[in-house]
Amino acid sequence: MRARHNVTVAGNSWWRRLTGRRRPRRDEVHLERDVLDATTGYLDDFIASRRGVEIWVEAPTSFNRPSVLLIASDGEWTRRTVPSVRWGHDFAAKRHLAHYDAGVVPYPQRMRDWNRRTKES
Numbered sequence: 497m498r499a500r501h502n503v504t505v506a507g508n509s510w511w512r513r514l515t516g517r518r519r520p521r522r523d524e525v526h527l528e529r530d531v532l533d534a535t536t537g538y539l540d541d542f543i544a545s546r547r548g549v550e551i552w553v554e555a556p557t558s559f560n561r562p563s564v565l566l567i568a569s570d571g572e573w574t575r576r577t578v579p580s581v582r583w584g585h586d587f588a589a590k591r592h593l594a595h596y597d598a599g600v601v602p603y604p605q606r607m608r609d610w611n612r613r614t615k616e617s
Contacts, residue, residue: 540591543566546572547568551566551567551595552596553596554598554599555597555598561577562579563575563576563577567603570606571609573607
């Protein structure tokens, strides 16, 4: 005798009926439009006001959401949550910035030096 389930996993139909939208995949985060616009604006301001910005795209873990880490040429950095890893790479590509997978390419020494300098002062 086979068990019968009334849940459609592939179509997320129960979630769509409940919320009116598609449920995000495991590697995606649903951010409200105004939050996403504010995040994009903040990142664009950081890029415009610093020189030599590079982007490290961080994959989601069981504790953290997907995020991007922007590091300027002097080592100053900022991190923000993004909807997905793909969004982070697309964001960097549209702005013609170098972008790396954080799990593959290590963070640069200039970031650690900047942290040390700001901690001392």
